[in-house]
Amino acid sequence: MAANYMRSFSEGCPCDLQLRPPTVIGQFHTLFFAFVRMFFLGVLGFAVYGNEALHFSCDPDKREVNLFCYNQFRPITPQVFWALQLVIVLVPGAFFHLYAACKSIKQEDNLQKSSYSRFYIFSVFLRIILEAVAFWLQIQLFSFRVNAIYMCDVGALGKKFNVTRCMVPEHFEKTIFLIVMYTFTVITAVLCVAEIFEISCRRLGFLKTR
Secondary structure (H helix, E strand, C coil): HHHHHHHHHHCCCCCCCCCCCCCCCHHHHHHHHHHHHHHHHHHHHHHHHCCHHHEEECCCHHHHHHHHHHHHCCCHHHHHHHHHHHHHHHHHHHHHHHHHHHHHHCHHHHCCCCHHHHHHHHHHHHHHHHHHHHHHHHHHHHHHCCCCEEEEEEEECCCCCCCEEECCCCCHHEEEEEEEEHHHHHHHHHHHHHHHHHHHHHCCCCCCCC
């Protein structure tokens, strides 16, 4: 349904401008980004992380301790972080399409004129930087592995004990999901690098410009 809607929108655009990436790899990147990555996050991400806060329990199993330790364990929920990552990474491409629309750039002119190609290459470089920053932040926030036991510092609650043990639900599933999201970030960054290589080949005449 989503594919049909996007195709209809593109075909039904009243202007001569096609708001799609001007490279083959860029179009594959958009397809991978929109359908694989977003579907994986939207459907499987909710299944894995949807009820995490409800099943996160500490010893003693009291609501205030559970909430305090969960907020310490998750400064930001993974779903929110990855959703923000997806939106932010889409911004450079959106700016290019806005620029193309304002300049009435036709699809076949995107890579033929140096000013347009430079702007597009800059947007791709910016996507790579944003993916790299998101990759680093993900490591700082979530690491590469989710342990079954989380040691929580509850000294701020004024309890008799300073550290308590908390059980993390479905920790193995979350570890697998983390690895997959890391892999998606690497794949999208590699696609961006390959897209710059394709643009360079087209500019140098090794590939025919459509």
